[in-house]
Structure formats: structure tokens, C-alpha cells
Amino acid sequence: MAYILGIETSCDETAAAVVRSGEQVVSNVVASQIAIHWPYSGVVPELASREHLRALVPVVRRALEEGGQTYESVDAVAVTQGPGLAGALLVGVSYAKALAFALDKPLIAVNHLEGHVHAVLLEEKQKGNRELGFPVLALLVSGGHTHLYMAERRERGWTYENVGQTRDDAAGEAFDKVAKVLALGYPGGPIIDKLARHGNPEAVKFPPAYIKGRPRPGRSRRRAGADTPGFTFDFSYSGIKTAVLRYTETHSMQQVIEQRRLALAEMKSAKADEVLKLCDHQTLDLVASFQRAMVADLVGKTLNAARELDVATLFVTGGVAANSELRAAFERDAAMAGLPVYFPSRPLSTDNAAMIAAAAYPKFLAGKFAGLELSAEASLPLK
Ligand code: KG4
Ligand code: ZN
Numbered sequence: 001m002a003y004i005l006g007i008e009t010s011c012d013e014t015a016a017a018v019v020r021s022g023e024q025v026v027s028n029v030v031a032s033q034i035a036i037h038w039p040y041s042g043v044v045p046e047l048a049s050r051e052h053l054r055a056l057v058p059v060v061r062r063a064l065e066e067g068g069q070t071y072e073s074v075d076a077v078a079v080t081q082g083p084g085l086a087g088a089l090l091v092g093v094s095y096a097k098a099l100a101f102a103l104d105k106p107l108i109a110v111n112h113l114e115g116h117v118h119a120v121l122l123e124e125k126q127k128g129n130r131e132l133g134f135p136v137l138a139l140l141v142s143g144g145h146t147h148l149y150m151a152e153r154r155e156r157g158w159t160y161e162n163v164g165q166t167r168d169d170a171a172g173e174a175f176d177k178v179a180k181v182l183a184l185g186y187p188g189g190p191i192i193d194k195l196a197r198h199g200n201p202e203a204v205k206f207p208p209a210y211i212k213g214r215p216r217p218g219r220s221r222r223r224a225g226a227d228t229p230g231f232t233f234d235f236s237y238s239g240i241k242t243a244v245l246r247y248t249e250t251h252s253m254q255q256v257i258e259q260r261r262l263a264l265a266e267m268k269s270a271k272a273d274e275v276l277k278l279c280d281h282q283t284l285d286l287v288a289s290f291q292r293a294m295v296a297d298l299v300g301k302t303l304n305a306a307r308e309l310d311v312a313t314l315f316v317t318g319g320v321a322a323n324s325e326l327r328a329a330f331e332r333d334a335a336m337a338g339l340p341v342y343f344p345s346r347p348l349s350t351d352n353a354a355m356i357a358a359a360a361y362p363k364f365l366a367g368k369f370a371g372l373e374l375s376a377e378a379s380l381p382l383k
Pocket of ligand 2: 143318
């Protein structure tokens with residue numbers, strides 16, 4: 001049995017957690033920075049780093065206390081090395097290095113994206129589900145990423161092959177930018193998720209993103225058949241964001257949006273039901289139609305990749321995996337395709353440190369420890 005302290009500071013959540021042997025969440029503390037970034041409708045990197053500096057020590061202390069642990073009792077310290085905001089990552093990495101050194105405990109570097117995959121594995125193990133079918137295809141859909149990975153469990157841990165990704169904006173970024181264009185508050189995803197229930201998703205038609213095929217090297221291509229023409233599993237979301245902006249211009253929505261922007265500027269943060277009161281039917285229809293188009297694209301392209309790559313299991317993870325319509329559509333369409341699909345619970349879909357501690361466990365078993373020369377890597381790839 002091993003207790004791993006996980007630390008996560010890659011973006012706008014300061015998080016620490018204790019996880020037992022990669023399968024039991026002992027404590028999970030997340031300090032959100034929403035109120036700090038709210039006035040800017042997006043994450044301001046300098047403010048994020050400063051807030052991590054302020055919040056990290058108390059957050060770690062709380063995670064240990066709530067888990068009935070002490071600095072001395074944990075078996076290892078795991079930290080997100082990247083990808084993410086360089087300054088934000090640096091706070092977590094420097095702190096974890098100092099802590100591991102002072103306590104003389106192993107230090108484990110974790111890729112944030114691997115953390116999102118392990119959020120699913122952790123909870124499935126916690127529920128007693130140890131029989132996953134392989135190969136696994138993981139859709140990682142967050143504010144910074146929309147990536148498809150083939151994930152494999154090997155003797156010395158997990159390996160990942162990237163088989164598709166966004167060519168421009170990430171899906172969560174599109175949710176956040178559309179919320180900014182329409183003045184709905186920040187972060188956009190959870191607000192749009194709630195507002196969309198009040199609009200007509202058929203009201204506005206968005207053309208599907210056409211992506212010119214490019215041949216893909218590697219194992220996944222062989223699996224799908226090397227002669228598959230124009231073969232691609234990529235995504236693109238900058239077009240739909242521009243389409244929403246154009247729609248507001250051609251439908252004279254600017255005045256309504258500006259009024260809402262002024263009303264929200266008065267508040268420090270607002271819940272979706274408060275934003276709802278500031279929305280007319282046209283806005284709600286646009287929001288519902290945007291979400292419908294995003295969901296259709298994510299689900300359609302992922303299931304297409306799953307079919308072509310002949311996978312046995314699907315994971316959907318990352319902040320956008322918290323979206324209700326996305327979950328329902330995946331559950332419905334994957335069931336029709338006879339494909340088991342797994343999501344993390346909502347609290348573990350968005351950024352947290354339990355997923356970092358869980359992803360560290362196979363590395364702990366394999367003795368894959370980081371040295372004190374470890375540095376944060378803003379563009380760390382997942383392999
Ligand atoms: O994984 P995450 O917490 O941070 C990154 O690694 O990026 O994801 C944050 C993203 C944000 O873009 C946020 O708007 C989106 O996830 N998000 C959602 C929902 N909850 C969070 N998007 C759609 N529906 C949601 N319910
Ligand atoms: Zn994330």
C-alpha cells in the first residue's frame with residue numbers, strides 16, 4: 001500500500017490530494033481561481049502564478065489533514081510537470097522538489113494529460129471494475145487540449161499514441177471564447193452547459209468543420225489500414241467560434257450583449273441561473289445550437305476514430321467531459337456502437353490533483369523517479 005501526495009498547478013486550480021495505491025481517493029482539495037480571473041473572462045497567467053504561490057501551502061496542508069496523513073507518512077510526492085502555463089507549473093514543481101528533498105521521499109513527475117486519463121482509471125478501480133477491454137481510445141477534451149490517444153498498459157506503466165488532435169482551438173477554449181463573445185461569464189463551459197437547456201438546439205445551423213485528410217504514420221494507421229484514403233482524426237474549433245461572432249453581428253445582438261457585459265461586470269462571479277436572467281431567447285437558442293454542434297462533432301469524430309481503429313473501450317476525460325449533453329450523447333451513441341464508454345465523475349473531470357497522484361502510482365511501482373533537476377515543461381508531449 002502506498003500513499004501518494006499529488007500536486008497540480010498547471011492552470012487556474014491549485015490542487016493537492018492523497019491517493020492510496022492509485023485506486024482510492026483519500027483526500028482531494030481544489031482551490032479555484034475563478035473569482036480572480038472573472039473580470040478578464042479568461043486566465044491571466046501572471047495572476048494564476050501569484051495565486052498558486054499564495055494558495056499552495058495551505059491547500060497541501062488541508063489535503064494531508066483531510067486524508068489523515070502527515071508530510072512524513074506519505075510515500076512519495078507527485079507533481080504535474082506539464083503541459084500548462086510555464087509560471088503556474090513552476091510553482092508546483094519548485095514546491096514539490098523542495099518538499100521531496102526535505103522529506104527525503106521519491107519525487108514523481110506526471111504529465112497533466114496522463115493525469116486526465118488516470119482520473120478515469122482511478123474511479124473505475126475504486127468501483128471495483130478491473131476488467132477493461134484493450135485497446136483503449138481516450139478523448140482528452142479540456143481548455144487546452146482536444147486530443148485522441150490510444151492508451152496501452154505495459155509492464156512498466158502506460159504508453160500513449162496520439163492519433164488525432166485539434167488543428168487550432170481546443171473544445172473548452174471554444175466554449176470559453178463563445179461565452180466571452182456573448183458576455184456569459186467565465187469559465188464558459190459550465191455556464192453554457194446550464195444555459196443550453198433553456199434554448200432550442202435546432203435554431204441555428206453550424207456547418208461541420210471540414211478537415212483535409214493527412215496521412216498518419218504509426219501503429220494506429222496500420223491498424224486502420226495503411227491504404228485508408230485521406231485518413232485523419234483531427235478536430236477544428238476556431239471556425240465555429242467565428243461563426244457565433246458573425247451570427248451576433250448579422251442578427252443585431254450587440255446591444256443586448258453589451259448590456260449583459262455591463263451587468264456582469266458589477267458582479268465578482270455569477271452562477272448560471274443569474275446569467276440566465278440576463279439572457280433573451282435568441283441568445284439561449286444560439287448557445288444551445290453551439291453546444292449541440294460541438295457535441296455532435298466531438299462524438300461523431302471520436303466514434304469514427306474508435307470504429308476505424310477497432311478499439312474495445314472509450315475514455316472521455318478533461319474539463320469538457322463534465323458537459324451533460326456530451327455525456328448523454330456519448331452514452332447513447334457508444335451504446336449503439338456496442339462500445340463501453342467511461343468518464344470520470346464531474347469533480348475529477350476538471351483539473352484536480354487526485355488524478356496526478358493516481359497517474360504517479362505505476363511510476364512509483366516501476367521506480368521511475370525524477371531528480372532534483374526536474375523542470376516544468378509548458379509543452380510536454382504525452383508518450
Ligand atoms: O481540464 P480542465 O479543468 O483544465 C484544462 O486542463 O484545460 O478544463 C477546463 C475547461 C474549460 O475550458 C471549461 O470551460 C471546460 O473545461 N468545462 C466545460 C464544462 N466544465 C468545464 N465545458 C463544457 N461543459 C462543462 N460542463
Ligand atoms: Zn486539465
